[in-house]
Amino acid sequence: MEGFKKFELEFGRLPTAPEIDKLSYLPSSRQIQRKFGGLEKLREVLGYKDTNFGRGDYRTKIALRVNKKGRESEIELEKLLRNKFGEVFVHTERIFDDSKNRVDFYVYSPDGNFGIDVFYTGTIQDLQKNINLKIDKYLKFPSQLYLVVANPDFIQERLNIYSKNKRKVLPANTTILTMKTLLDLIKNKRSYNNPLKI
Numbered sequence: 001m002e003g004f005k006k007f008e009l010e011f012g013r014l015p016t017a018p019e020i021d022k023l024s025y026l027p028s029s030r031q032i033q034r035k036f037g038g039l040e041k042l043r044e045v046l047g048y049k050d051t052n053f054g055r056g057d058y059r060t061k062i063a064l065r066v067n068k069k070g071r072e073s074e075i076e077l078e079k080l081l082r083n084k085f086g087e088v089f090v091h092t093e094r095i096f097d098d099s100k101n102r103v104d105f106y107v108y109s110p111d112g113n114f115g116i117d118v119f120y121t122g123t124i125q126d127l128q129k130n131i132n133l134k135i136d137k138y139l140k141f142p143s144q145l146y147l148v149v150a151n152p153d154f155i156q157e158r159l160n161i162y163s164k165n166k167r168k169v170l171p172a173n174t175t176i177l178t179m180k181t182l183l184d185l186i187k188n189k190r191s192y193n194n195p196l197k198i
Contacts, residue, residue: 001046002025003023003025003026004026004046006025007019007023007026014043014048016123017029017039018123018124018125020032020039073118073120073150073179074104074118077105077116077118077148077179077182078090078092078105080183080186081105081107081116081186084186084187084189084191085107085108085109085189085191085192086191086192086194086196087194087196088194088195088196089107089108089109089191089192090105090106090107090108091105091106091107092104092105094106094115096115096140096141096142097140097141101137101138101140103115103116103117103138103141103145104116104117104118105118106143108192109189109190109191109192110190110191110192111189111190112143112144113143113144114143114144114145114146115138115141115143115144115145115146116145116146116148116182117134117138117145117146117147117148118148118150118179119134119147119148119149119150120149120150120151121149121151122151124158124162127149127154127162128162131147131166131168131170131176132168134147135168135170135171135174138171138174139171141171141173141174143173144173144175145171145173145174145175146174146175146176146177146182146185147174147175147176147177148176148177148178148179148182149176149177149178149179150179152178152179152180154178155178156177156178156180156181159176159177159178162176163175163176
């Protein structure tokens with residue numbers, strides 16, 4: 001209980017299983033599983049109302065927070081892309097196959113057209129779920145595709161290791177990038193002359 005309260009004071013919420021395993025002042029999630037039958041049961045024993053983080057108010061709060069951060073990242077990225085490549089050459093929410101799948105951004109460049117799907121995720125476990133869904137969604141994507149993790153806590157080296165060791169293999173045209181890596185990459189891409197400039 002003391003460990004949970006300490007975490008709550010610091011972060012304003014209860015810890016998840018992956019977070020518990022990183023904290024020196026709490027037992028491991030495995031030990032909690034053996035002693036209490038899992039984290040959900042322990043939360044119940046300690047008197048917490050929301051015991052299952054996969055549903056209910058807690059899950060709703062996470063979804064709202066993640067969606068808000070993802071949307072903020074999309075808005076900022078759209079401004080950068082339009083400044084770099086020109087409004088005519090940056091298509092937002094472009095349909096790319098016969099199932100009405102959309103990519104967040106489709107960009108035309110003399111160095112090759114590319115798509116960007118930008119999303120925010122908090123943990124490596126959530127990243128895995130997101131990427132697996134996106135692999136299926138983008139199977140028919142015709143150009144280079146960048147799956148961009150907007151959370152600045154992720155570093156490119158970690159994403160490279162994750163990509164290399166994935167069981168569900170990424171298509172050859174798909175790369176997982178941090179936002180920083182993407183911004184560095186597009187700096188070196190050429191843009192077409194803007195036909196709207198007089």
